[in-house]
Amino acid sequence: MSFISEQDTRFAPLWDRIRSHPFLLETRDGTIPDEVFATWLRQDYLFVEAAIPFIGALIPRAPTEHWGPLSGVISALEKELKLFEERAARVGVQLRGAPPSFTCHAYIQFLLATAHTRGYAEGFAVLYAAERAYHESWQVVQEGIAADSPWVPFVENWAGEEFAGYVGYLGGELEKLAGEAGPAERARMGELYRLALLYEVAFWEMAYGADGWPGVEDDLAGEAGAGPAWNPDTGTTPEKAWTHMNPQSSAGEEGTDR
């Protein structure tokens, strides 16, 4: 049994929970409360920002044939940030300055601690789980979202063919890594895969509820502003983020020819 099908069998309830989450269904149906979506937007922006050092920290341990694709992921994430900025400006959401929620902060620490202290295959399992969760989640939204919804560009980004190709590539590589791993390493990969899915569930939950921190309220904003200062460029349509990751697309240029 392949590593991924093994995990999917084990964690089927988690996948069900992700795919049937009200956040996705309400985004699809256009009934999601503005503030709920805005919370997600701000927090996921912070998360995507932090995914860049996560990928960066994986690269030194990656086999050389992964360097090109992983560098491509970083470029894609930068373009995703632009997409967030453009969409937020379009609907009048103040994107920057929100402190990370507990769940967002925890998920980011999980990514970075994994990249820094675990083996490459374990980090890769987390990357795959997170990216596939985005893909599957936005596929749910895709099936029935109104054409004029402001969130269609997110659907196109994560449910589109380019991203599907990228997730497929990650899955193939993850199977190779799992095939080379011994039973103990494979078990650790499975455990981290599970944690990533738990964080995915928690992230959707967070958009709806109180997910605050105890104590004083004024000192976490520094973390939010800690990223590089991209200039929101809201006048133009953002570039498609994942086109260059996919060999089928005309812009394909990275070494993903497999």
Add this chain to the structure above:
Amino acid sequence: MSRTFTDELHDAARPIWDAQLAHPFVTGIGDGTLPESTFSRWVVQDYGYLKEFARIFAWAVAKAQRLEAMGWYAKVLDLTLNTEMELHRRYAQRFGIATGELESAEMWPTTRAYTDFLVRTAADGDMADLLAALLPCAWGYVDIGQELARRPPPEDERYRDWIEQYASEEFAGAAAWLRGELDRLADGSSEEKRARLRHLFLLSSRYELRFWDMCLEGERWEGGTDK
């Protein structure tokens, strides 16, 4: 005496630290009213925490510049892994918690997030970052232990031992040494760097407070399935 950088950190975190001292979990240890089943959560979660906490000292050995500091961190690492964890296992037995249970217990979300935060900071920060993130635990427990030790002791011997350990000279000495190191490293650093250190110190302080909340209320992973 002039105020040190860690005095400033303490001032900045005071509302959080005060909330810890007033936390029902902490006061419940102090007056012995905390139910054993509630305290047991701390015993189990702190074991998982301690394992990762030890890892931070391993990073500290690698990042320290002075031989004396390297030796000091190596000693703490040794003590944590080879003495303190054994003491913790024995302490857990007094609550009927077997070692196997400690080893196999899943970290709850707050424990997981806090330890990942520490490990991540130790890995990609510098020595001062590491110390700023670590101090709210090392120093905070002494603060709590000493405060509780000033109050009438609880009847339950196990809670008395808990207070005694964290109020001990040994723990206080270690916390003071760590503070001295951070003061030394922060001396002359830019305001930007100090702000970063303050931020890390406050984050760990928040995690400390959240840890008490977690132990008092219990916590679970939303959607959590079997391991």
